[in-house]
Amino acid sequence: MGKGDFLGEFEQMVLLAVLHQDRTGYGMSIRQEIEARTGRDPSIGSVYATLDRLEEKGLVHSHQGASLPERGGRARRHFALTPEGAAALRAVRRMMDRMWAGADMRGAGGEV
Template identity: 55%
Template sequence: MGKGEYLGEFEQIVMIALAHLGENAYGMTIRGEIEKRAGRSVSIGAVYATLDRLERKGYVASWLADPTAERGGKAKRYFSLEPAGIIAIQRAREMLTNMWEGLDWDSHMRTL
């Protein structure tokens, strides 16, 4: 697996947010989902930059929808996970789980 195919932490967060939101995943809702679940305040720009990167890697797809009045006449860009993205996020999760497995965490805590 090439270096470019590992997912960064924020990339994972964004992808999981997409999975939670399903068909309602666009800029504002994704940002809100991350704030709600991770308790982390992020800028909309950071979210888009990450989504663009994931799109270039082929992990997410996007499409434009009609503009609405409440958005000041601007179009909405919806996002969804691609099959490659689903595989990548699962692999990231497995990797972490494998790393944790069989670890006697309590003994480490005692040495602190």
């Protein structure tokens, strides 16, 4: 019924960013990973909101980082992919691959 059976667009990006920084990534660094790769500039709030949703769904797991930041601040919350998260990523990838299969962009949107 719900739409919650699939990954939204931004959820995919965040999940991939978590994968790229497995176990070491936290809010800020994940935001940066996305920015560096895509040029998008999501607000930090968006990232956390999505991260929280992904954790609720069991696709991601978080734990408090040891507090040894040298330079002050609140303890980091590190994220890691769960097996379910990895599976969701593979599933969405498979779906999109099928949708793209045979796509011919030459002349798309041509003569009206």
